Amino acid sequence: MKSISRLAMALATAMLMTTAGHAEERTFKIWWYEAANSAAGVTWKKALETFQEKHPDVKVQFELKTFDQITKAGTMILNSSEAPDLMEYNKGNAVAGLAASQGLFTPLDDIAKERGWDKVLTDASNQLSRYDENGIYGTGPLIGVANYGEFVSVFYNQDMFKAEGVAVPKTLAEMETSMDVFVKKGITPIAEAANDYPAQHLMYLFALSKADNEWVSNFQGLKAPLDEAPFVYAGQKLQEWVKKGYISKDSTGLKAPDMANLFETGKSPMVVTGTWYGAEFGAVKSFKASQFLFPGNKISPASTGNIWVVPKNAKNKDLAYEFIDITLSKENQALFGNSGGLPIAADPAMVTDPVGKIEVELFNQLVAQDGLGFYPDWPVPGYYDIVLQATQAVIAGTVTPEEFADRLKKAYDEVQADH
Numbered sequence: 001m002k003s004i005s006r007l008a009m010a011l012a013t014a015m016l017m018t019t020a021g022h023a024e025e026r027t028f029k030i031w032w033y034e035a036a037n038s039a040a041g042v043t044w045k046k047a048l049e050t051f052q053e054k055h056p057d058v059k060v061q062f063e064l065k066t067f068d069q070i071t072k073a074g075t076m077i078l079n080s081s082e083a084p085d086l087m088e089y090n091k092g093n094a095v096a097g098l099a100a101s102q103g104l105f106t107p108l109d110d111i112a113k114e115r116g117w118d119k120v121l122t123d124a125s126n127q128l129s130r131y132d133e134n135g136i137y138g139t140g141p142l143i144g145v146a147n148y149g150e151f152v153s154v155f156y157n158q159d160m161f162k163a164e165g166v167a168v169p170k171t172l173a174e175m176e177t178s179m180d181v182f183v184k185k186g187i188t189p190i191a192e193a194a195n196d197y198p199a200q201h202l203m204y205l206f207a208l209s210k211a212d213n214e215w216v217s218n219f220q221g222l223k224a225p226l227d228e229a230p231f232v233y234a235g236q237k238l239q240e241w242v243k244k245g246y247i248s249k250d251s252t253g254l255k256a257p258d259m260a261n262l263f264e265t266g267k268s269p270m271v272v273t274g275t276w277y278g279a280e281f282g283a284v285k286s287f288k289a290s291q292f293l294f295p296g297n298k299i300s301p302a303s304t305g306n307i308w309v310v311p312k313n314a315k316n317k318d319l320a321y322e323f324i325d326i327t328l329s330k331e332n333q334a335l336f337g338n339s340g341g342l343p344i345a346a347d348p349a350m351v352t353d354p355v356g357k358i359e360v361e362l363f364n365q366l367v368a369q370d371g372l373g374f375y376p377d378w379p380v381p382g383y384y385d386i387v388l389q390a391t392q393a394v395i396a397g398t399v400t401p402e403e404f405a406d407r408l409k410k411a412y413d414e415v416q417a418d419h
Contacts, residue, residue: 026057029316030060031064033067039356048060050326051322070087070089070095071384078313084311086319086320088307088308090306091137093379093380094377094378094380097134097135097136097137105309106312107141108144125146128144128374129304130143136221146304146306148343149275151274153291154294154295155290156168156269156290157288157289160182188245189247190241190246190247192248192251192259194254196259196388198256199251200387202272203376203387204375206233206234206237208297212299222415225413228405228409231404235401259273266287279339291362298370302363305342330347342360380412383412390407
């Protein structure tokens with residue numbers, strides 16, 4: 001009997017050691033593509049530290065990806081055994097919608113109720129986290145979680161404005177008059193990058209200035225063939241601004257970091273870009289930066305942020321849910337705002353950073369005026385590259401505004417006809 005007892009104890013000990021060994025070997029794989037000095041980068045790094053404190057036996061394997069990597073190879077990654085447990089994913093029909101229509105995400109409705117995310121996030125916050133069987137946003141299963149907001153505005157160098165006696169413009173005409181002041185000094189007023197996403201945002205701002213909410217709904221929801229008139233106007237304004245020296249034709253060869261550098265080094269007093277640059281611009285020591293909404297527009301490129309998704313092939317889904325819990329906590333949301341970002345579920349009283357405060361105010365203004373226009377590359381798969389190349393060409397002057405709009409319409413209508 002003693003030998004049997006010893007054998008049983010030995011087997012039990014071996015099983016415990018094996019279980020412990022498996023626990024030690026457990027790895028949580030997480031990917032995102034936000035810069036380390038951005039509000040998201042700072043906040044999620046802190047969330048990882050909190051996660052590791054709670055799970056000292058779990059190995060964290062973090063990988064920094066790029067926006068382009070996820071845009072171009074996201075579905076292949078998700079459909080492979082190399083998919084992480086949690087990853088930041090680009091919202092919109094063309095990317096998240098495409099992957100959702102292929103069943104590559106873990107549905108999160110039940111998890112959201114179980115963990116109380118549905119108490120933190122509103123239906124409006126979740127509209128870009130739901131996609132139907134055709135990959136169109138707004139309805140269908142919850143496949144992602146947003147924990148921040150974003151919008152495109154004009155960041156400006158307050159010192160350069162003051163030196164030239166220029167005030168924050170309230171209309172597009174005032175903005176153009178202000179830019180004439182800088183052009184006469186030999187200064188290009190707006191830093192731009194047309195070999196990357198930024199120029200698309202300026203282009204879309206022009207288009208949205210000639211659009212209404214019905215146009216946005218039709219465009220983003222593939223509800224009708226494209227009414228390209230706003231894009232013809234956008235092409236005309238881009239070429240006009242190049243001719244007047246407001247933006248440089250050389251921007252056709254520049255990427256987003258090049259654009260940011262032109263602004264941060266004081267070579268251009270303005271840059272039209274998103275709140276994801278708020279923390280970086282706010283940290284510039286040589287001048288004081290602030291921001292204003294694009295003058296004259298009711299609607300701007302804006303939405304909730306990119307989303308956390310749990311791939312269908314994730315091996316540690318429970319750990320992914322725990323990390324999302326941390327990012328939605330009051331402490332983490334307050335840190336997001338105080339790092340110069342736009343938290344989606346923060347207590348406003350906890351956000352004291354000047355950059356975070358102004359972004360919350362401007363975003364609330366956009367929401368109040370029903371001004372979330374989303375982004376121009378969202379509606380159909382592959383549209384990002386089409387819009388980028390067409391915008392680059394119209395800025396370079398190698399196509400007319402009408403040819404520019406025709407490019408966008410042809411690619412859009414081919415997909416829209418199938419819906």
